Amino acid sequence: MAQMKIEDIRAMSPDQMDDAVLNLKKERFNLRFQRATGQLENTSRLREARRDIARIKTVAAQKRAKKK
Numbered sequence: 664m665a666q667m668k669i670e671d672i673r674a675m676s677p678d679q680m681d682d683a684v685l686n687l688k689k690e691r692f693n694l695r696f697q698r699a700t701g702q703l704e705n706t707s708r709l710r711e712a713r714r715d716i717a718r719i720k721t722v723a724a725q726k727r728a729k730k731k
Contacts, residue, residue, distance in 0.1 A: 667715045672722045680723050687716045 667683075675683065691712045697703035 666711050667718060669722070671677065671721055675719075675722075677723065680704050680719050684716055687712050687719070691716070691717065 670682070672683075693710065694703060694709045694712060698709065705707070708725070
């Protein structure tokens, strides 16, 4: 999975954002296990997943702030 584009994230609904964060957290969990067992091939994916989660949470917070 490649890095998520900010335009794609802004086009998501709040439910889609929640699902995306949940999926990325599951992926991050699996990547951490792969790293611990020495099976992780793409080490940069761990960092990308963490940043994608932060990116989605930031856009969600901005949308919530606009509603108020």
